[in-house]
Amino acid sequence: MVRPDPAEPSADGTGMSADPRVVCAALVDEVGPDAVVVDADVLDAYRRDRATAVEPGHPLALVRARATGEVQATVRVAARYGVPVVPRGLGTGLSGGSTAVDGCIVLSTERMRTLVVDPAALVATVGPGVVNAELKEAARAHGLWYPPDPSSFEICSIGGNLATNAGGLCCVKYGVTTDYVLGLEVVLADGRAVRLGGRTIKDVAGYDLKRLFVGSEGTLGVITEATLRLRPAPPPAxxxxxxxxxxxxxxxxxxxxxxxxxxxxxxxxxxxxxxxxxxxxxxxxxxxxxxxxxxxxxxxxxxxxxxxxxxxxxxxxxxxxxDDPDEGELLLGARRMAIPCVERLGTVLIEDxxxxxxxxxxxxxxxxxxxxxxxxxxxxxxxxxxxxxxxxxxxxxxxxxxxxxxxxxxxxxxxxxxxLGGTVTGEHGVGVLKAAHLRAQLGDDVWELTRRVKQAFDPDGILNPGKWV
Ligand SMILES: Cc1cc2nc3c(=O)[nH]c(=O)nc-3n(C[C@H](O)[C@H](O)[C@H](O)COP(=O)(O)OP(=O)(O)OC[C@H]3O[C@@H](n4cnc5c(N)ncnc54)[C@H](O)[C@@H]3O)c2cc1C
Structure with missing residues (x-):
């Protein structure tokens, strides 16, 4: 079993000694009692993702935020008491990215479910808790298509897809999640909310910070809204x-x-x-x-x-x-089922x-x-x-x-x-499972740059500690 260890990455700030009762009381006061959960059975269901070889820690609370303001309030409380925040979508990650660490606040965005399609602009504005399949369905109603399609598209969230830069089956022709991101709203480690990018197809004003957040696995900020590109529906295959x-x-x-x-x-x-x-x-x-x-x-x-x-x-x-779509779907179904079916044979360490x-x-x-x-x-x-x-x-x-x-x-x-000149992760993210190998892939200089980026966005190391940075 691999265990996320928050001590090393957040040694520069994470105060694990905050009294959990004080932190929970502040969350209830500032986020609202119906968003904060401390029931042990419920917390247990939010401790792990689908990386079954990772041993999760024990959170002190779960916040099920409904709006950006509640995310901000949660992060402000966490920053005040030096408590780790583990952002979480729907927990289908395969590398331990949303695995809880001891004494953390699990911050779930599953209830942030706004979804507005603008067919004239070919964009959708989406809360992070919207399921990938729901966005596809909403786009389809306008004759449009949101291509990124992880095999888990019926059970994973857009927030998780953005934070892992999820890929999937049609990426070979249509690209991955980042290719569809025009703008993001993000809550930073001090609780401020910022907008990065916008609604225009072309935009080269300043550093492309939104892309830094895509694939950052909850280590730089919490994504609270996304403006995503849509395409016309593809012809039959x-x-x-x-x-x-x-x-x-x-x-x-x-x-x-x-x-x-x-x-x-x-x-x-x-x-x-x-x-x-x-x-x-x-x-x-x-x-x-x-x-x-x-x-x-x-x-x-x-x-x-x-x-x-x-x-x-x-x-x-x-x-x-x-050309028979039903025959094609049958085989595609077999491919999509492969991971859950192999999981029935034993514990699985999933390479990517x-x-x-x-x-x-x-x-x-x-x-x-x-x-x-x-x-x-x-x-x-x-x-x-x-x-x-x-x-x-x-x-x-x-x-x-x-x-x-x-x-x-x-x-x-x-x-x-x-x-072979490749990568340790093509789409699932580094999480806990591949943390040790990331440094070998990046090399010392790029690792140092990576640490400095983390330091710039999250100087006290409260965002998703114990993972890869
Ligand atoms: C059967 C199966 C098949 C899969 N197939 C694919 C595939 O084909 N391609 C693929 O890419 N993946 C695949 N996955 C992996 C997984 O579904 C994706 O990584 C997905 O993007 C995770 O989404 P989630 O909502 O479950 O996120 P979670 O697992 O909850 O979180 C994933 C990461 O994102 C961070 N995060 C979540 N929400 C936010 C937010 N709002 N702000 C900041 N950080 C956030 C978390 O901290 C964590 O690091 C598969 C998984 C399963 C179980």
Whole structure:
């Protein structure tokens, strides 16, 4: 188990000695009694996210803010008493980012749910507690589309998406969360609220501070509102499915595809991931294959056929192209279910490594080697077209030997990604799980700059301490 330790990052200010009763009384006075929760059972439900290998601490209170003013009041109380604040969306994070630390205030933005679509400007103004799927639905009602689509889109919040710069399945063609952010309202560590950016498509006035907050995982401020770009709805898509005799061949197909066309989606599942899904929801997936690629094109049947041809050229054993949306959705459903299905097999350390596209076959071959060497099951899924993979290091947490082997495999895969010129996290964020590897990726000079940015925005270290900065 990995435990967030607030002591090191916030040694410069976080006073863990504040009397919890005094802090809670101040919260009730200044935020309002119906926003503050101290019930132990409720607090327990807000201690952790979906990184099950992270051991959470015990918060002193939960604040369920409804408006920016309540966020400001909460942060002011926290700043006065030197109490850590852990911003929280819907707790679906996979790296421990919203995991509680001892004595913190968990600040949930789940009740901040304003949602206004301006179809003429192609923008939406959104509270952080709006669920990604709700924004998509509201945009769809105007014939518009909000593209960022993490597999968790039905259960995660826009605030969490912004704070992790979430990716997803259509990023390969349509980009990630930051590509849709025009403006943010943010509450700073001293309780002031500021607006960054605005509603214009082009804006180069000053430093682009809003982008600093996108992906900052609650360590620089609390996002209380966002102005997001929408697009016209995409045309209907064709779906391509291809199976491969080896994982590496599937990787080679990916490099072949993205060097010639820009698919709207290009996802990979290996045999173990397919088997985990089939176990939970039998749908006749081919379990004799080593890997399956699932691609989509919304640029016409011709492009879909070219994707199929690239798969054949890489040695696919089976290729099918369909324009039937139901067939496409069925396979997409299998891909979206992969993480929860593998989680039923054991505790999972979820990797989120990214490599340059030409290095994908090397990464996939090396991950197979890591699994064998550490005698650990590592089903692989990924947003293959982005070079972003989730090797799912799966183990029995009751077995100390298996736990140690899984931890070694987890570390080795991140080192591997770095050695291939990649990153330790493509979309889930650093959180607690990848904190130790971040410094290796950034190097000393960039780490120092990173610390100075944190210092500038949060000099007393009260915002999400114990995570990566
Ligand atoms: C089955 C499954 C599939 C997933 N698939 C994907 C995927 O395809 N792509 C992807 O990118 N992610 C994926 N995720 C991960 C997760 O859903 C995303 O990271 C999501 O963006 C987290 O949103 P949340 O509302 O649950 O945030 P939380 O988990 O509550 O918080 C995430 C981080 O954001 C911070 N935060 C939350 N709200 C705010 C705020 N208002 N202001 C400042 N900081 C804030 C928290 O402190 C924390 O550091 C998946 C998760 C699951 C369980």
């Amino acid at each position: 064709s779906t391509v499915v291809a199976t491969f005799p080896t994982l590496v061949r599937a990787g080679e197909a990916v490099t072949g595809i993205v060097s010639t066309v820009r698919p709207a989606m290009l996802e990979l599942m290996d045999r173990a991931a397919l088997a985990a899904v089939e176990l939970v929801k039998p749908m006749g997936l081919d379990l004799d294959t080593a890997a399956l690629l699932l691609a989509r094109s919304d640029a016409g049947r011709d492009e879909a056929d070219r994707i199929g041809a690239a798969c054949e050229a890489a040695g696919a054993t089976y290729v099918a192209v369909t 490594v990214g490599v340059p596209v030409p290095r994908i076959p090397e990464l996939l071959a090396a991950v197979e080697g890591v699994a064998t060497r550490h005698d650990t099951a590592i089903p692989v899924i990924g947003h293959a077209g982005d070079g972003n993979f989730h090797p799912l290091v799966t183990f029995d947490a009751a077995d100390p030997g298996a736990t140690a082997r899984a931890a070694a495999a987890f570390d080795e895969i991140m080192d591997l990604a770095l050695s």
